Amino acid sequence: AQSVTQPDIHITVSEGASLELRCNYSYGATPYLFWYVQSPGQGLQLLLKYFSGDTLVQGIKGFEAEFKRSQSSFNLRKPSVHWSDAAEYFCAAHGRGKLIFGQGTELSVKP
Amino acid sequence: ETGVTQSPTHLIKTRGQQVTLRCSSQSGHNTVSWYQQALGQGPQFIFQYYREEENGRGNFPPRFSGLQFPNYSSELNVNALELDDSALYLCASSRDPGERDEQYFGPGTRLTVT
Numbered sequence: 608a609q610s611v612t613q614p615d616i617h618i619t620v621s622e623g624a625s626l627e628l629r630c631n632y633s634y635g636a637t638p639y640l641f642w643y644v645q646s647p648g649q650g651l652q653l654l655l656k657y658f659s660g661d662t663l664v665q666g667i668k669g670f671e672a673e674f675k676r677s678q679s680s681f682n683l684r685k686p687s688v689h690w691s692d693a694a695e696y697f698c699a700a701h702g703r704g705k706l707i708f709g710q711g712t713e714l715s716v717k718p
Numbered sequence: 719e720t721g722v723t724q725s726p727t728h729l730i731k732t733r734g735q736q737v738t739l740r741c742s743s744q745s746g747h748n749t750v751s752w753y754q755q756a757l758g759q760g761p762q763f764i765f766q767y768y769r770e771e772e773n774g775r776g777n778f779p780p781r782f783s784g785l786q787f788p789n790y791s792s793e794l795n796v797n798a799l800e801l802d803d804s805a806l807y808l809c810a811s812s813r814d815p816g817e818r819d820e821q822y823f824g825p826g827t828r829l830t831v832t
Contacts, residue, residue: 611760639817650722650825651823652823653822656820697760699760702817
């Protein structure tokens with residue numbers, strides 16, 4: 608069965624530090640992969656997506672993600688975190704007409 | 719361009735009651751998907767509507783039903799509410815149901831069942 612796993616439930620980083628959020632997928636074919644961000648009380652906003660081609664994709668707000676087929680991973684990175692990045696982050700795969708989400712990683716940012 | 723809107727924002731219902739949630743899709747979009755997001759969980763796919771027909775369904779019982787109207791807005795109906803139905807219900811619209819078509823999410827409706 609298709610699945611998406613985010614191993615880290617909660618991560619705390621200092622403002623200005625780098626960030627990496629992990630995502631692993633289980634999928635029979637080449638997946639279409641996404642990262643979304645959700646602020647409290649808000650819907651989901653798309654940060655970036657991977658369909659094919661270059662395995663390093665750039666997104667909004669300075670985020671990037673790297674697709675590694677050998678590791679079944681699609682980790683999200685940001686070189687320098689800002690306090691406004693505190694939110695819930697969801698990795699998702701698109702399969703058979705629906706998005707399959709991971710459980711999410713809550714990011715806290717220390718001043 | 720108006721984004722995806724949902725109503726109401728919050729709703730409190732009693733176990734056994736019925737509820738209807740509404741979603742207006744983004745202009746130019748003919749596909750609406752509904753997701754349930756329980757507290758502390760990722761969204762779970764309920765079903766999708768494409769040009770007024772159901773176009774896929776997740777692992778939800780038949781008491782979860784939906785409609786899509788000619789203007790592509792949509793409703794989610796839940797009958798015989800249970801406590802576990804308490805969640806944030808998200809609606810997403812897209813130009814088409816294809817895998818490359820980005821889904822744009824609304825702010826959600828928070829349903830509390832007591």
